[in-house]
Amino acid sequence: MTKYNRFSRRSFLAGLGTIAGFSLSGGRVNAAEEKQLNFYNWDTYIGETTLADFKSGSGVEVKMDLFGDNAELFAKLREGNPGYDVIVPTNDFVNRMWKANMLEPLDHTAIPNFKNIAPSFQDAAFDPGRQYSMPYMWGTMGIGYRESKVPSIDSWSAVWGEQSDQYAGRIAWISEPDSMVGMALVSLGYSFNSENPDEIQAAVAQLTRYKKNVKTIAEDNGQDLLASGEVDIAVEWNGDIAQLRSEDPDIKYVIPREGSYYWQDCLCIPKDAPHPQNAHAFINFLLDAEVGRDLAEYIEYATPNEAARLLTNESYRNNPAIFPPNDIIGKLEPSLYLSEERSALIERLWTQILSS
Incomplete structure (x- = not known):
């Protein structure tokens, strides 16, 4: 994965703490599920230590594959899920995929960090009530x-x-x-x-x-x-x-x-995901304020996570190329x-x- 900027690893692990059976940010990890998660993501679209930090707090190993565009993502899952737990489609493809019965509905009780999302992103015309998607970046x-x-x-x-x-x-x-x-x-x-x-x-x-x-x-x-x-x-x-x-x-x-x-890229769970509980825990982890801050400053797209944005540095918050x-x-x-x-x-x- 190509990255241009390198931010030092944040020392938030000790502050958050770990409770048995839970991810760092409170999303439950089901003990009956194997400690694996298959993530299908865009290139250069995750923090430098995000996956390692999630494993440290939850014990879940994340395997990440990359796709080049939404058409490739859609084609990959159209004939059936090959084994992915979390995917990152753009808003129009979220709508297209749930209408094609390719997405699992989300359990909001397993994603308490949804409260960190800015009110303007808590609902969406392409996914009313956020039944199938959580906002990741825009x-x-x-x-x-x-x-x-x-x-x-x-x-x-x-x-x-x-x-x-x-x-x-x-x-x-x-x-x-x-x-x-x-x-x-x-x-x-x-x-x-x-x-x-x-x-x-x-x-x-x-x-x-x-x-x-x-x-x-x-x-x-x-x-x-x-x-x-x-x-x-x-x-x-x-x-x-x-x-x-x-x-x-x-x-x-x-x-x-x-x-x-x-556009708005979203976190979704595809139909027949093999590890749905781990998927909810991972999505909840990504919506944590400090995790979201690190993601935003590293990826340098606009975050819909208001709690995270308040923690970011001024050069990010006030960059007109990021927030027009x-x-x-x-x-x-x-x-x-x-x-x-x-x-x-x-x-x-x-x-x-x-x-x-």
């Missing part, structure tokens, strides 16, 4: 770029428009079909969640036309390509760019003036799951873009 997608190589940019035209011609061969897109098509829609003045076939086709045509300027379509590692100098511009998640910026101030992040979208100002938030749309037909259409059109 953020935006925009453009990361190397300032010494690229003049200041503020438009999607730099990555799929006329401006991109001057950066040919130095651009990375991200392999996120819904995100890419949605942001192309926004760049043309349409809604990120448009269901209008003509508008969607126009966005696909825009991406297809300027794909010639793209060096690579990255599997969630645009920050690595920026760091190595393989590209100078990358469509990426704000947190991944924030991680890189902490080591390389030449890297900048911008939400284009046309707007973008905001209100005028920028006003230009953002949430990503929504609208229908299986639209999702299938986007995936089919994305395949056409890749082969063009």
Whole structure:
């Protein structure tokens, strides 16, 4: 796992204490379950010592596998759970997965640290009453770029428009079909969640036309390509760019003036999870205030955990790349799951873009 910033291990274990049969943060670990948990997560999306700390307090060994995007996660579990206990889908895929009967309902009594979540995140249109998901991190997608190589940019035209011609061969897109098509829609003045076939086709045509300027379509590692100098511009998640910026101030992040979208990654238990009690205990552990603080400062995405945010350092709490100002938030749309037909259409059109 690639990380750019390294925070020292926090000494919170002694302060929290351990009670037999419970995790560090109060979530019950069932003695009848084997001390294992299988975690399916994004790359660079867990604290440096989080899994070891959970094992120290609960005795549960966590095995973590990585996926590159939501489509890969969905495809992996669509035909049946291969053995995962906790997964981290984005909000629109949470909605898509529970409608497809791919998620287990959560037992809120086993997740008392839900109280730490900010009120604005305690309910969600994509999961009313938080029946199937707990919020993990939230953020935006925009453009990361190397300032010494690229003049200041503020438009999607730099990555799929006329401006991109001057950066040919130095651009990375991200392999996120819904995100890419949605942001192309926004760049043309349409809604990120448009269901209008003509508008969607126009966005696909825009991406297809300027794909010639793209060096690579990255599997969630645009920050690595920026760091190595393989590209100078990358469509990426704000947190991944924030991680890189902490080591390389030449890297900048911008939400284009046309707007973008905001997302919310969530902790869910997939259907037929082999260790559901351990899964609840692990989710509860991640929602602990001090654990959440360490996660937030290490990952550098925006935390929905208000108790954790109050403990974070000022450079994190007041970073506009992590917590955008209100005028920028006003230009953002949430990503929504609208229908299986639209999702299938986007995936089919994305395949056409890749082969063009």
